[in-house]
Amino acid sequence: MSTNAGEGEGDQRRLLQKEDSISEINSPKPSSSSILRHVYHRVDSSPDLDDAVSKSSPKPSINSIFENDEQQLRGLGISDRRTSIPRVPVGSRTSIHSRTPSNPFVSPLDSPRISEPSYIYNGDGLARDTPRIEEEQDVTKGRNSQFTEEFNTEEDGGNKGMDNHNHSHTDSKRASWLSISILGLSLYSTIFSGIWLVLAIAQPRYGRFIRSGGNFAPSTASTVFALFAKTIELSFVTVFVTFLGQVLSRRSLAKSSRGMTIAEMTMRTWVIQPGFMITHGQHLYHVGISFLGAITLVAAFIAMFYTTASDALVSPHLKFGGWEHKxxxxxxxxxxxxxxxxxxxxxxxxxxxxxxxxxxxxxxxxxxxxxxxxxxxxxxxxxxxxxxxxxxxxxxxxxxxxxxxxxxxxxxxxxxxxxxxxxxxxxxxxxxxxxxxxxxxxxxxxxxxxxxxxxxxxxxxxxxxxxxxxxxxxxxxxxxxxxxxxxxxxxxxxxxxxxxxxxxxxxxxxxxxxxxxxxxxxSELQVLPGHNYTNKTVVDDLFEWGEKYGRQxxxxxxxxxxxxxxxxxxxxxxxxxxxxxxxxxxxxxxxxxxxxxxxxxxxxxxxxxxxxxxxxxxxxxxxxxxxxxxxxxxxxxxxxxxxxxxxxxxxxxxxxxxxxxxxxxxxxxxxxxxxxxxxxxxxxxxxxxxxxxxxxxxxxxxxxxxxxxxxxxxxxxxxxxxxxxxxxxxxxxxxxxxxxTSGFTSKWEGIFYIVLLLVFVTNAFCLVYLFMRSGLVTDYTEPQNLFAVAVNSPSSHAVAGSCGAGPKGEQLNVNWHVDREDNSGHFFFKNKDAGRGNVPQDFELRRRQSGIARSMTSYSRLSKKSNSFL
Incomplete structure (x- = not known):
């Protein structure tokens, strides 16, 4: 591509990152018309490596570059500002492929460079100088970098996919299908859990409505009640997990709050997989005594026993009523x-x-x-x-x-x-x-x-x-x-x-x-003349015989x-x-x-x-x-x-x-x-x-x-x-x-009233909470969302050593925020104790101004929220 052409397009494709942060060379336009973000590899800061790079050809082969990749320390993870890896400009080093006003783009195959030294946390509490090799790969060569993000240009019809590729969404409007479905499930769970509670308390007698040989046989009634109880349980779990994710995600987005910890992120698992509380009991120690942790713990137990409570108190059983006068x-x-x-x-x-x-x-x-x-x-x-x-x-x-x-x-x-x-x-x-x-x-x-x-x-x-x-x-x-x-x-x-x-x-x-x-x-039996009764006896009064009593x-x-x-x-x-x-x-x-x-x-x-x-x-x-x-x-x-x-x-x-x-x-x-x-x-x-x-x-x-x-x-x-x-x-x-009849058959089963009551109260609380919000924010406790943000976040010393067996101990108590880079709209995890600073240039995104504005508006509204009591 000619220099003039490159200059013309540079005005239309103005980069959001600092001009002195990357040296680029002009390269042929990929067939996909995609602009690729730079990839940065970490390598050991050793003299041999420096010498090897300094003596290398200005146009090394792709294979030689990726051979070096295998020896580098790859540190995808979560970052705080103290241990982030700043991106340092090359400075005075130039080449025939360096970016100039007439040549704003540099081919990733023509510009291997070693950055100036920076401090990287090595996992043992020490920091050491480590130079960095910065590379860019052309997607047309079949090798993509680890932090590649793609968006379409206007020439390639970028407007068609702008919402999907140009910015990150943090919330879902109330009119969206996700918000409507969650509210619908919450409404269903609240109404029917209330009905179940009323049935358990009122203990209605179904009379001839449920009987053998009728339209509603006892076996059918038992199945129907169990089915409804199961749907209430499932909808309750879904709604509560959504509520929990919303509380934690909003807390992580609000700058004034303490954020969320890894232990709190696992609370949703308590409800979905109760056995997790046994296999990972240390998590209860860290968050179980908090207000939100206590609510989640209660929700986990009542979700476990809801079907049992329904079977004991709501499902129809043969039972005596009281004496009824009729x-x-x-x-x-x-x-x-x-x-x-x-x-x-x-x-x-x-x-x-x-x-x-x-x-x-x-x-x-x-x-x-x-x-x-x-x-x-x-x-x-x-x-x-x-x-x-x-x-x-x-x-x-x-x-x-x-x-x-x-x-x-x-x-x-x-x-x-x-x-x-x-x-x-x-x-x-x-x-x-x-x-x-x-x-x-x-x-x-x-x-x-x-x-x-x-x-x-x-x-x-x-x-x-x-x-x-x-x-x-x-x-x-x-x-x-x-x-x-x-x-x-x-x-x-x-x-x-x-x-x-x-x-x-x-x-x-x-x-x-x-x-x-x-x-x-x-034939000879007859009374005496003038008498109506036969002979008298000494026991006439005893047997009531004779004329006095009128009995023969x-x-x-x-x-x-x-x-x-x-x-x-x-x-x-x-x-x-x-x-x-x-x-x-x-x-x-x-x-x-x-x-x-x-x-x-x-x-x-x-x-x-x-x-x-x-x-x-x-x-x-x-x-x-x-x-x-x-x-x-x-x-x-x-x-x-x-x-x-x-x-x-x-x-x-x-x-x-x-x-x-x-x-x-x-x-x-x-x-x-x-x-x-x-x-x-x-x-x-x-x-x-x-x-x-x-x-x-x-x-x-x-x-x-x-x-x-x-x-x-x-x-x-x-x-x-x-x-x-x-x-x-x-x-x-x-x-x-x-x-x-609905109701308990043994007195000890009355304890299950607590389960039915707590499920209804929790459902009502979640319904009010979700209804009072204008929409849903992205739930960063969901595995797919958590993974997407985590892998695009810099590393942090706060979770050092956790990549092998997972976080433990005080690492579970570290507070994290979901932060956003102002220029690119990129979201990432940040340790609450770290300073704001600038987001490392490794994690900047090239964005259209329209997409950035939309992300900034959403994030700004959420990040300025005051701290919640949850």
Missing amino acids: TMYGSVQASYANPDFIKANCQTPITAVMDPVEGGNECMALDYAGQAYHNSIAYMSTWAGIREAGGTSTKLAERPQAPGMLYDNTTVTGRWILINTSDINASNQKYNRVINNVSLAMPHAGVLAAAQDPKNSILQPEDLAGVGQYAMRASVISPAVNVMCVNMNKTELKPIVYAEWEYAKTNSSTVPGQKVAWAGWE TPIFPMLPIDYNTITNISAANNSDSIYLLAKSPNITDYTLCQLRSFISPSCSTYYNISGTTGGHIEAHCEDEHDDMAYSRSVPNAPTVRSSDWRNVAASWMLATSMDDGITNANASIARLLTQLIVPAPGDLNSSLPSLAEHLSVMIGSTLLSSTTLSTYYHYWDHTDTELAQPEYQPFNASLVSQQY
Whole structure:
């Protein structure tokens, strides 16, 4: 290229660096039209090298120059002003290739030079004079210098790539995609972490929204909640790391601040890679106790445990809520103890067409017999354990409760009631005889059907993956039975035993001394002229017989022999009872038992069911603290006796062979019962149930069948005893149930509330911080940005010896600033303790004025910021 041409272009391509800093020669224009920055190599300051250079040809080959490169000390790194390498002009040394006013450019191949000596830190705390070889390489030769920066000229269309090649950016405007995306992530993380915190505190119950077989299955819900928790965690980490980078980068750019240390640069790694705190524990010592370090340390821990906290406090778990008072509805179709309704609804394959007379009765007999014997076996098994353990109390309230079974999958427990009338000793003092009087209440069986009715919207165990559970207390009536057994001698029984009458017709018996009534003995039963009731007895007041009470006395055909029982189920005139006459082999007296049913208002029905243990229903009675007792819902409700139940109990007696004593059949159940008769006052056995107790347990099954689809009230408000279609009756109830619920299942999990709270607070703080800033500055803690600035910064004694194994000790505490050279706009790291001075000419950039102005504006705005409390 000619000299004139070089001069013309020199006016258009004015260099930003000092004219006396570099000697250049004119060189052919590279094909890429790029201007290359000089490269500077460090070499040992030895006489041999000086001699070699001084004796060298003015145009050494490229290979010889790079052979010297391999022997030089390459010191890319971070600089302070005290140890920077000033670029010294060659001075008076000239050559035919030196730059002159007419020849402003020098070929890098034609001008190898050795600079004047300068002081370089050698890593051992000493400084020595080291000459420097300065070279320039043409990119067209295939070898680029270490600090080459390229920008386009106007002739080469430099305006097209000016922003990318002509100046350094330090910030990103608020409208940029990076700022918008960070703010979006911060907003998302703040909103959802707040929602997660509210869910954990409010602990909402999801009811039928999350259930098996529904639109939102439990497994799906668990996955969705875990997914959202993970996105909150990831966005939180991203936002906090951005916040941390912004704080440190702005501090490093602000001249009034202390800058940032290497240990602080690693704080972002605590959050991203928590294990770093274990493998590099020394970093915690240097910055962990600072305010920003403490915040970062907390953020690292809460980020680690956020998913765990969400799973413990927010993800839906099966959990009980509190007791909820509500109105429930039960299906009702008949009055209490309606025998016709019970018979019609007995489940049997024998239809009315196949057996129109006894088909229903057969079904009822089998059901009653099966339930009675089942209850008897369960009850005796309980007593067998008590006897083996040495017995129990003689107080009825402390003796075993009555067992039962409903629908073969629900355990039933009855309760002894009217305890004050069951004291045998007190009755003996009043009536001078043994009176074994007990009353048993059973739960209302209709409550179970109401609990499973879809109208009440109670989640069943099968709706909760087969492991759900709930409990309810229903304010409904409870069916009850009273069994009173009285010991009487033969003479006292004579008025009510046909075979013992003076003119009775009897047959011979295989048992010596036994009188057997003839087959048609019932046809001779009639009252005396002018009377409405049969013979009087000495126990009329006790059993409430006769004209005074309006109840007919029972008449038995004959007296049973030992181990046998005989029944009476035909007493008329508004009788509500059935009777059993039994003979114990242990005493001479006979025992007469009366069984009758009534509706108790002093009870409530408890029902609970679990998918793992099954259902259980029980009566809860005579508890003054029971706010669900029927008498609380219906004040002053009376005790109502049931006359219909007598017909149900009659079928039960026949089905259980209680009348087999009429033929001296010696039935097994009769033999068992007669051995339970209390022989004398004060002889109630603490290791055996009494006859009245056992009879109550066996007949308790009829109470359950009598309340199936029957009224929940103490009255029946319909004319017909049976409805063609069932109707709903409301009743008060309390319910506690397991549902999929947010919240902890164990008290110790409450500690995770701290994690959720801190994540939300930190998110909100970061959102406010990022929103209050006009944009994002370049994050110099990001590895790629850190690397780009570090490799373009001069070396520093402050991190001497760290290139092999990394910084340690006090090197982690050295404060660094991101500084900028005023003329070129070049950014580099500077030790805060170093003076400002001039940036070494090694690191100047040739810039267009427009690009420099933009960098200066951005940097000046940031560098003048006041110190932040972070």
